[in-house]
Amino acid sequence: MLDLSTYLHERKKRIDEMLLHILEGPAGADRIKEAMRYCTLAAGKRIRPILCLAAIDALAGDSKTDAAVKVACALELIHTYSLIHDDLPAMDNDQLRRGKKTCHVAYDEATAILAGDALLTLAFQTLAEIHPRGEIRASILAEIIRTLSLAAGYRGMIAGQMLDIASEGVSLSLEDLEAMYRLKTGALFEASIQAGAVLAKADAEQSHKLLTYARSIGLAFQISDDILNIKGDPALTGKSTGTDALRQKSTYPSVVGIEKAEEKVKQLVHEALEALSGFDQRSDPLRAIAKFIIDRKR
Ligand code: IPE
Ligand code: IPE
Ligand code: MG
Ligand code: MG
Numbered sequence: 189m190l191d192l193s194t195y196l197h198e199r200k201k202r203i204d205e206m207l208l209h210i211l212e213g214p215a216g217a218d219r220i221k222e223a224m225r226y227c228t229l230a231a232g233k234r235i236r237p238i239l240c241l242a243a244i245d246a247l248a249g250d251s252k253t254d255a256a257v258k259v260a261c262a263l264e265l266i267h268t269y270s271l272i273h274d275d276l277p278a279m280d281n282d283q284l285r286r287g288k289k290t291c292h293v294a295y296d297e298a299t300a301i302l303a304g305d306a307l308l309t310l311a312f313q314t315l316a317e318i319h320p321r322g323e324i325r326a327s328i329l330a331e332i333i334r335t336l337s338l339a340a341g342y343r344g345m346i347a348g349q350m351l352d353i354a355s356e357g358v359s360l361s362l363e364d365l366e367a368m369y370r371l372k373t374g375a376l377f378e379a380s381i382q383a384g385a386v387l388a389k390a391d392a393e394q395s396h397k398l399l400t401y402a403r404s405i406g407l408a409f410q411i412s413d414d415i416l417n418i419k420g421d422p423a424l425t426g427k428s429t430g431t432d433a434l435r436q437k438s439t440y441p442s443v444v445g446i447e448k449a450e451e452k453v454k455q456l457v458h459e460a461l462e463a464l465s466g467f468d469q470r471s472d473p474l475r476a477i478a479k480f481i482i483d484r485k486r
Contacts, residue, residue, distance in 0.1 A: 243384025348372025
């Protein structure tokens, strides 16, 4: 039986050590570096980088190489940038993130914008600096860079964030809402799994199944985020509650109610597990992460 907490703890430790290395600098580092470290090294769950490593494990690849962990960290750098910008006054205007003051509150707005820009850029620098030797060929690296840039870009996460902002005060159909979630959150979940699949040289059938898994949990994760915005405990989520309603966001629970939203999360997790049915016990971490989404408290 897989002990998920040990698995997550080990992978998270490896990711955190690499993030520290990527973001290391001389003592008394400059303000921008300090802001980047403040946000990135805070208490994030590291779900996206762990998913990437778990996909590699599911495919019997080696998730312990520096190259794999660097790819995973690039995902976390992109994600952290997206959170900093998502919290800005012009976006969700949030004060609390990862249990601490948001970047623009702890520093200032200009620093937060620049810290986000810098983390996004650093993600691609980190990928480009992976030495294309034995562990990872140049063509694989290029494919990963393409995958991450598409997911983070204007046809992916940015498109979703645009829709999210435009939806304030508007009631969206369930269809439009799902399309928005698949972009703003789903795209990076899919890229996390895809990057792992590319690294572990998945065949077309394996990639397809893993992508189905990622699509389902990406949507489930955003719906559960919206449920936590209503009934979560800020001491556990590290974020304020009630802010979606305050800003009249169209969310899954606001459209169909909390109970139906919770049912939808369960259904999506079930679909994710079905997609993994052809995989052996090496995909248990992916299964455990999917189940965690059902009643996560953070
Ligand atoms: C929060 O993501 C933003 C969403 C896309 C829902 P996480 O819940 O993964 O945030 P951290 O990384 O643990 O802080
Ligand atoms: C976050 O969506 C999506 C991105 C950061 C791309 P939300 O705005 O719903 O996430 P939280 O609740 O602030 O973490
Ligand atoms: Mg938002
Ligand atoms: Mg937000």
